[in-house]
């Protein structure tokens with residue numbers, strides 16, 4: 065049998081064919097040369113945009129000019145340097161609202177260190193109670209799963225919406241059943257990712273209104289979605305949205321935000337107060353009054369030197385157009401998907417087991433997979449990462465802080481997990497789990513694309529994968 069791998073055309077031929085089907089590619093090619101030249105200068109094949117986006121040269125230049133020319137003080141005051149900071153911080157809130165088409169009447173922007181910080185603010189303040197309910201899809205990031213510890217501690221009910229295998233989309237019948245399974249008046253929170261950081265599956269944003277119609281508050285984890293997709297908060301109105309800005313445009317790190325509907329924010333009861341969050345506190349009086357809106361949720365001094373760089377990053381995305389970025393990663397992702405799904409060993413066995421849909425309709429350009437040899441034996445993803453790293457390729461392996469997707473995709477049995485977790489050890493690790501699910505994968509290889517991705521990146525990965533054929 066002829067190896068399917070030989071179907072991969074040589075680079076020039078494949079590249080010119082790709083470009084002829086996607087005329088807009090030229091714009092992104094120019095962008096890559098101008099703003100991301102360091103990738104090619106250093107011979108990097110960067111394939112971890114879901115881990116972290118990359119910044120354009122101009123974002124740094126503009127931010128450093130701002131810092132070099134301005135004098136910025138702590139914003140909690142009215143002196144000139146303080147006012148200069150306050151102005152930029154407030155401008156950035158406005159820019160974020162504009163970017164997501166959110167009305168300032170409806171939504172508040174609360175700066176956090178990252179998406180996890182946004183999730184934790186809601187986790188610790190949501191009024192879970194014994195009549196309450198926390199519902200979440202199986203494919204959430206650990207930072208969303210972690211909310212369950214607050215829900216459990218306050219006696220709320222906890223349920224997961226399972227995934228349909230192999231597509232790893234949410235099981236809609238179960239979603240409907242669970243959404244309808246607790247009283248309308250209960251305090252109940254439903255959380256799901258707009259795009260899974262493991263499988264790349266895009267879940268319908270219509271679930272937001274569906275859940276709200278049943279009396280749920282909805283936390284939309286948009287961290288892996290917004291770097292390559294538009295989120296229009298005038299159309300979809302989740303109660304809470306969490307994002308990390310470094311995932312959207314690489315710089316700055318250390319800043320995310322919680323976008324919260326003002327009505328829903330009133331529901332949250334903060335477990336403490338801090339500098340910057342109160343209108344008054346007293347030692348003698350033993351009381352404090354929390355400030356309204358975002359102020360009551362931003363502990364201490366916000367990252368006022370870095371926040372202006374968020375505005376610059378948003379400008380960068382706007383200048384490209386998020387719909388164009390979406391199209392760009394869809395084109396590159398579609399090409400890669402087709403190549404990967406074709407790869408078969410000489411005996412006909414597929415090389416790759418891809419987790420999630422085999423076409424771009426319900427997914428973004430994040431692809432998780434495992435490699436199998438000709439006798440259908442799993443190849444260790446850690447070894448694949450090592451070989452890729454030796455070639456200057458940055459990809460990600462493991463479970464990507466998203467254990468539920470792995471458990472669904474790899475076919476773990478409840479009994480395997482129970483046996484594993486019953487071990488009398490002070491601390492279990494992924495290696496312990498690996499032993500319990502002998503023969504099954506405990507992790508995967510993930511490649512993900514972003515606005516600076518080039519055809520040469522996806523081609524390099526397709527060629528790399530081909531080397532594992534026998």
Ligand SMILES: Cc1ncc(COP(=O)(O)O)c(C=O)c1O
Nearest residue numbers: 178179180205257261287288308
């Ligand atoms: C879907 C999703 N949610 C939440 C997070 C947490 O983001 P951070 O680590 O920036 O808090 C991530 C990070 O990868 C993610 O992909």
